[in-house]
Amino acid sequence: MSRFISFSQSGQPGYGLATEAGVVNLSSRYAARWPTLREVVAEGALERLAAAADKLQADFSADAIDFEIPIPSPEKIICVGVNFPDRNAEYKDGFDAPLNPSLFVRFPRSFTGHDTPLIRPPESPQLDYEGEIVVIIGKGGRRIPEADALGHVAGLSLANEGTIRDWVRHAKFNVTQGKNFDRSGAIGPWLIPFRHEAQLADIGLETRVNGELRQSDRSSRMVFSFRKIIAYVSTFTTLVPGDIILTGTPTGAGARSDPPVWLKPGDVVSVEAEGIGTLRNTISDEE
Template identity: 75%
Template sequence: MPARFVTYSTDQGSGYGLYTEQGIIDLSARHGARWPTLRQVIEADALQRLADEAAGLQPDIAPGTFRFEIPIPSPEKLICVGVNFPDRNEEYKDGQVAPSNPSLFIRFPRSFTGHGQPLIRPPESPQLDYEGEIVIVIGKGGRRIPESEALDHIAALTLCNEGTIRDWVRHAKFNVTQGKNFDRTGSIGPWLVPFIDEEQLADIQLTTRVNGEVRQQDRTSRMIFSFRKIINYISTFTTLVPGDVIVTGTPTGAGARFDPPIWLKPGDVVEVEAEGIGTLRNTIEDEA
């Protein structure tokens, strides 16, 4: 079982630690003065060191007494890749072959919530949709990173439900920012799994289920833009720094593609699962 680093909150505050089935080994209590969040741990290249030091320790925080938060609480950048699976590209029915460069957009941390917490459907629209995706977290920063070196810049992996308010992504001609950034419409987590080698990403299955029904399923080997290409391309125009979060694209099968569309509603349960990473689970609630 790989190490699973979580950011958590309790009634007493927030912190980070190692998740086990018996609870959380509280690393922030031991190392928080030096590294206040997992972002600083990653910047220090200390994930594996902390995992090794925690071996044999008993959990400090019992199950049911904490909430999962997004693993990197304040990333400098949170960049999402648009169309990145062949069948997803064909959904647009515009006659275009797969694009030569990835489509990108930005999300704000406040638009995400943690594992086990509800996604929030806003009163402005009922068209809350799901998009299961794999997330890479940058460990070593850089600019104009060659594809041959790109994977050396990954610190960890996690999952995302890149929830979208569909009608709001069509409010303007050239952007999707509005529909992608309603507060707490998406989720990231449950945890960070340290990235060790390419086999963790090369050909793993990604699945999204709604109320137990498989809606999305594909393999990373079929991605239009590889993880190497994504890092290379993004770092061409902006300097990547430790803790940056890159959401790498969703397979076909989102609710908008059904006829008629099937939007998420209160009481639904959405699960995003990937081999070797885990399962991100959220319910749906209306905004109070």
């Protein structure tokens, strides 16, 4: 399984492959052609780079880098809300699925990488977790048919779609504020190239806090499929290579506990999905 990462080392950005032996630094070899993973994805070159990296030795250990979100500066990060049946029940809508997915956008600055802290802001203690499967667009398009949608996917990743709960209720019609505090969420640890539908069709997704299982479901139970999400989003906006789509979280977020349980400094949150990996983050207060 090829695991492409974006990273920084001594303040310098780069990208490469995470292997058992360490990190193969591809940016030091290919940056003139592909400055970041976004350009690699746009050219459909993930498989070529993976094959080339098989012949290379690791350049340094994973401890020598800071993980960044896999695609730097994506044009769009689009998030799907309430996309598992039990989540509809949490919102007192019963189990009847709506006709179309609920969507909102997040800014790249609201996410951090794997093994770095999620930041709890001074404005609110209500930092919550949401484990999600991430789809990264490789082939752009507008009004993409559902039948063709997965052909536009370059890779898969994971997200903790961290949310400041009371701030999603500051206004009547939107959740933008509570979803976009700097570094309140995470994407990573890496990008796994998408090769076939079985990678998405029925995979387990779990979120743990300090080792305790909080969320668990399977992608086959999503209200809106990956195909439907891509087709629907591309109806109103042109998808471009490197766009990131977060596809929804299962029931079990801290806000739905009785009483609610919020993340606090020192907590460790892990999001795991079969065939993708584990995204892990600690929690810190904003300095």
